[in-house]
Amino acid sequence: xxxxxxxxxxxxxxxxxxxxxxxxxxxxxxxxxxxxxxxxxxxxxxxxxxxxxxxxxxxxxxxxxxxxxxxxxxxxxxxxxxxxxxxxxxxxxxxxxxxxxxxxxxxxxxxxxxxxxxxxxxxxxxxxxxxxxxxxxxxxxxxxxxxxxxxxxxxxxxxxxxxxxxxxxxxxxxxxxxxxxxxxxxxxxxxxxxxxxxxxxxxxxxxxxxxxxxxxxxxxxxxxxxxxxxxxxxxxxxxxxxxxxxxxxxxxxxxxxxxxxxxxxxxxxxxxxxxxxxxxxxxxxxxxxxxxxxxxxxxxxxxxxxxxxxxxxxxxxxxxxxxxxxxxxxxxxxxxxxxxxxxxxxxxxxxxxxxxxxxxxxxxxxxxxxxxxxxxxxxxxxxxxxxxxxxxxxxxxxxxxxxxxxxxxxxxxxxxxxxxxxxxxxxxxxxxxxxxxxxxxxxxxxxxxxxxxxxxxxxxxxxxxxxxxxxxxxxxxxxxxxxxxxxxxxxxxxxxxxxxxxxxxxxxxxxxxxxxxxxxxxxxxxxxxxxxxxxxxxxxxxxxxxxxxxxxxxxxxxxxxxxxxxxxxxxxxxxxxxxxxxxxxxxxxxxxxxxxxxxxxxxxxxxxxxxxxxxxxxxxxxxxxxxxxxxxxxxxxxxxxxxxxxxxxxxxxxxxxxxxxxxxxxxxxxxxxxxxxxxxxxxxxxxxxxxxxxxxxxxxxxxxxxxxxxxxxxxxxxxxxxxxxxxxxxxxxxxxxxxxxxxxxxxxxxxxxxxxxxxxxxxxxxxxxxxxxxxxxxxxxxxxxxxxxxxxxxxxxxxxxxxxxxxxxxxxxxxxxxxxxxxxxxxxxxxxxxxxxxxxxxxxxxxxxxxxxxxxxxxxxxxxxxxxxxxxxxxxxxxxxxxxxxxxxxxxxxxxxxxxxxxxxxxxxxxxxxxxxxxxxxxxxxxxxxxxxxxxxxxxxxxxxxxxxxxxxx
Numbered sequence: 001x002x003x004x005x006x007x008x009x010x011x012x013x014x015x016x017x018x019x020x021x022x023x024x025x026x027x028x029x030x031x032x033x034x035x036x037x038x039x040x041x042x043x044x045x046x047x048x049x050x051x052x053x054x055x056x057x058x059x060x061x062x063x064x065x066x067x068x069x070x071x072x073x074x075x076x077x078x079x080x081x082x083x084x085x086x087x088x089x090x091x092x093x094x095x096x097x098x099x100x101x102x103x104x105x106x107x108x109x110x111x112x113x114x115x116x117x118x119x120x121x122x123x124x125x126x127x128x129x130x131x132x133x134x135x136x137x138x139x140x141x142x143x144x145x146x147x148x149x150x151x152x153x154x155x156x157x158x159x160x161x162x163x164x165x166x167x168x169x170x171x172x173x174x175x176x177x178x179x180x181x182x183x184x185x186x187x188x189x190x191x192x193x194x195x196x197x198x199x200x201x202x203x204x205x206x207x208x209x210x211x212x213x214x215x216x217x218x219x220x221x222x223x224x225x226x227x228x229x230x231x232x233x234x235x236x237x238x239x240x241x242x243x244x245x246x247x248x249x250x251x252x253x254x255x256x257x258x259x260x261x262x263x264x265x266x267x268x269x270x271x272x273x274x275x276x277x278x279x280x281x282x283x284x285x286x287x288x289x290x291x292x293x294x295x296x297x298x299x300x301x302x303x304x305x306x307x308x309x310x311x312x313x314x315x316x317x318x319x320x321x322x323x324x325x326x327x328x329x330x331x332x333x334x335x336x337x338x339x340x341x342x343x344x345x346x347x348x349x350x351x352x353x354x355x356x357x358x359x360x361x362x363x364x365x366x367x368x369x370x371x372x373x374x375x376x377x378x379x380x381x382x383x384x385x386x387x388x389x390x391x392x393x394x395x396x397x398x399x400x401x402x403x404x405x406x407x408x409x410x411x412x413x414x415x416x417x418x419x420x421x422x423x424x425x426x427x428x429x430x431x432x433x434x435x436x437x438x439x440x441x442x443x444x445x446x447x448x449x450x451x452x453x454x455x456x457x458x459x460x461x462x463x464x465x466x467x468x469x470x471x472x473x474x475x476x477x478x479x480x481x482x483x484x485x486x487x488x489x490x491x492x493x494x495x496x497x498x499x500x501x502x503x504x505x506x507x508x509x510x511x512x513x514x515x516x517x518x519x520x521x522x523x524x525x526x527x528x529x530x531x532x533x534x535x536x537x538x539x540x541x542x543x544x545x546x547x548x549x550x551x552x553x554x555x556x557x558x559x560x561x562x563x564x565x566x567x568x569x570x571x572x573x574x575x576x577x578x579x580x581x582x583x584x585x586x587x588x589x590x591x592x593x594x595x596x597x598x599x600x601x602x603x604x605x606x607x608x609x610x611x612x613x614x615x616x617x618x619x620x621x622x623x624x625x626x627x628x629x630x631x632x633x634x635x636x637x638x639x640x641x642x643x644x645x646x647x648x649x650x651x652x653x654x655x656x657x658x659x660x661x662x663x664x665x666x667x668x669x670x671x672x673x674x675x676x677x678x679x680x681x682x683x684x685x686x687x688x689x690x691x692x693x694x695x696x697x698x699x700x701x702x703x704x705x706x707x708x709x710x711x712x713x714x715x716x717x718x719x720x721x722x723x724x725x726x727x728x729x730x731x732x733x734x735x736x737x738x739x740x741x742x743x744x745x746x747x748x749x750x751x752x753x754x755x756x757x758x759x760x761x762x763x764x765x766x767x768x769x770x771x772x773x774x775x776x777x778x779x780x781x782x783x784x785x786x787x788x789x790x791x792x793x794x795x796x797x798x799x800x801x802x803x804x805x806x807x808x809x810x811x812x813x814x815x816x817x818x819x820x821x822x823x824x825x826x827x828x829x830x831x832x833x834x835x836x837x838x839x840x841x842x843x844x845x846x847x848x849x850x851x852x853x854x855x856x857x858x859x860x861x862x863x864x865x866x867x868x869x870x871x872x873x874x875x876x877x878x879x880x881x882x883x884x885x886x887x888x889x890x891x892x893x894x895x896x897x898x899x900x901x902x903x904x905x906x907x908x909x910x911x912x913x914x915x916x917x918x919x920x921x922x923x924x925x926x927x928x929x930x931x932x933x934x935x936x937x938x939x940x941x942x943x944x945x946x947x948x949x950x951x952x953x954x
Contacts, residue, residue, distance in 0.1 A: 017052020
């Protein structure tokens, strides 16, 4: 029997568990975005898609071993699962740190795919579930044919093997045990544990072989109230190591830079130990270090040769799994309680023999070889049942699965697949199967557990969902490619040798392949916010002097970001080159750069927005419009910037760079939980993403995670961020955490090592270093003086130790007189005023106020000029006047630009003036509002000092 003729591309997915369902979901979503028709067939005998062995359990005690925050099906929407749970259970479902039930996640996958099909993507895609088991696959001239166990032939243009490892491994069991009715070879088989639960005769004890997460779940199933109260569970494994436990609450992964970790197991092992020790030393917990390694494992694994991989599997894999695959905290508490009560007994050992007992059950002989292989200690245990908890068989050659065996079976001298390291799945080219002749041209892909041999970490949902999206994209690219335009404008399908090189987002660029490689390296550095993006760009125009986009990009970076470039010369070269060679997008971008250089805030901004509307995937243009760490974009109005980023979603999907920008937008909207999840998702794809780190840093500051924020940020700067640009700004963020903690000596050390001139110059000196010194002065020694001044009779100080900040004069000199005395943008003008107030130079501050009132920019003329006047009144100790002016300014301060953390300097100034004016209650109200929003030892201490001094004065 064969399937009906196909009218549009068809994809057969073998396996409808989590991996298969995620592939189907992303095929449907991607087809919808492309307006490409596709039919999907899910081949699996299960009654519903989304179940599979991992999530098919009906036991509510079986929990996910990843927090809900990490279980979204959609990489571009990491809060999706949390939002689904919140909708299902508004009272208890909104916690991203919770460990949801496994069966709940199966329902989530089911409903997400179903709802996607019912939405707009369903116009282009259909999914059909065929409840049959695949037993073979053969390639045809038009695709593949999948044979099923009930005699059907399912024809498709492509196939995705998503079976996972479909059988538990129990080769360890002696023959006498394997043949016993009291042996449960696969505890995840439907109903497998039911006889054990119901058994009330024979020995009550149960022996579990294996002490990993499967053992934890089985133990919970066999010791609840529905089981025998006298039951004792005995669990054995070679080393009797339990999985470690997760901690309550979410912690950010500490992702290391592994570029210099070497390529041998010995070298990598040493660096791993050093990394985990450093993370635990700095943050008090090793878990973020392990979680950070997770994102580097495939890179490290790829460096090892076969011998080192074999040694790792024999010597290190067990210890790694104990740390990596952890128990939910609630499960760990239950397990520990059972151990203390004697209901769970762990010991090292392996089963060497078994014999039936007269009244049912087994007498099992266990050998403990943990101390000396030559002198094993054997013990016997009478148990009612033995349950295999060692997990799936890792070697696909030993599974006995007809379909996987068929892929490995030679046909015409070649097999469709070959195994990777130790038989742990198949060799692939980015997920596409490599055959025994080394080719990856068959339309067959795989993911998940079947890629362990080449990735090692490839079984958890965070890895599988990314692979699923990549597979879906690769499949559609192969069977339903989008049309591409050639240099002469002709439209063709698929690839063509005449096609131009493309940038990182796939846009064509008019240059040579060599120049494009250098240009893309510079653009990728810009996307990650790394130093020296201009160097490869200069290489690109040297390789191709007629490369218009290369010259234009240099001009843009020189003008917008202060890169080492002759802006006018580069712009002139771009204009000349684009007349000779360039498409409409390139001509538009060259014009935009010219407009920006001529008039950055008006006509140039409009031209940039028009260009983005026509070419939303133009990275350079969007970077100029939404800089996140800079001093001018296309708008100073928050809502317009938010709308711009939100509107780019269809063009970028789940691309890490866009998600990084979206994370920053979300924190700007005070949607901190969502922003944090987005930033983590982006960093899991690109650990060097400066935009994502910047967003996460704001999240941690605004939510009061000061100690964790300081540790995490320092780790990133020293590891994945070693090449980051704007390092001074990240140092400023870390210093704010230290100031909030009240550790002024740490602030002092950081200032002199990372923020003092000449390390920091120009606009960064003004915006980061000067503003830090002003806040330092206001919140420490200045605060004590203000409280004493504002509350007569007060004595003592709220702060202990040396708290006075360093002098600001070197910072002002390093910024330069042009920036300080004649700033052109509201944001720089505000920080110029702050710097001059810090120095006490009232004459120069008054001159700046006059400059602001004469500015053509309305925000400088109104908002910043008012702040200048307030600072002048404060300098004259006209505190009430200063308070009035600052309170008038705060509601419109967002027009100045920058982040809430940066603009907070004005609120700090207001607090200082309120206390000096004797308005302790009003100052206390401001501090109370801040403390309601986030924890801050500094604000709590200052709030307490107001109460203390009011009491003393009374």
